[in-house]
Amino acid sequence: MTLVSRREQRGVTLIGLLFWAVLIGAVALIGMKVFPTLNEYWTIQRTVNKVAQEGGTTVPEIRASFERQKQIEYSIESISGKDLEVTKENDRIVISFAYDKEIVLIEPVYLLIRYSGRSKP
Template sequence: MKKQGGVALSGLLFWSIILVLVAVLGMKVAPTFIEYQKILKDAKATVNQVGPESTVADVRRTFDKFAEIDMLDFKSSDLDVSKDGGKIVIEFAYEKRIPLFWNVSLLIDYKGSTAGS
């Protein structure tokens, strides 16, 4: 007589719960990561659009235009604008707190720079 192989109900429930928790976590984290990617894209587009002779105010104004198009809540006042070797470099860092359940939340530190572009 062959022994039947399969999944027990308890194993199925356990792995289903794990899968649902990972999916919910992914659905909560994904929007913040997408927002970070948009901010980085807008910062790189700003550096590409403005010239090396631009002022900090010009850079912030240009970033605000890109951020308005992408509907970002991130403000240009949170950017650190500097020059490195005659090139404009934009850096930013911020925290995002994602409430998970009860009094448990996930804190993510996002940092970005246009120095590599």
């Protein structure tokens, strides 16, 4: 019978396993909380690009068009047509938006994400 010294033994300790479990769990929690807000941002960006390309001529028309698209896309809750900034660059309409999203991770810890975007000129 041969004895194996402690230096030759390899493996994961219980403390190491718990550390990795907590780390992976924390990353998964943050990912599950942040992904819906990213999805909403991407939907807003697509909607703003579509509204800018449709060619509304006045600011109220553009805002009304965004509100119509918002009713179709149920995932947009953070902004409305009033929050859009409409400008012109080189005779093309550019729509800009910005908003903050606050996410509760674990009470009293919050994550604040600031989103901003604009339509393609």
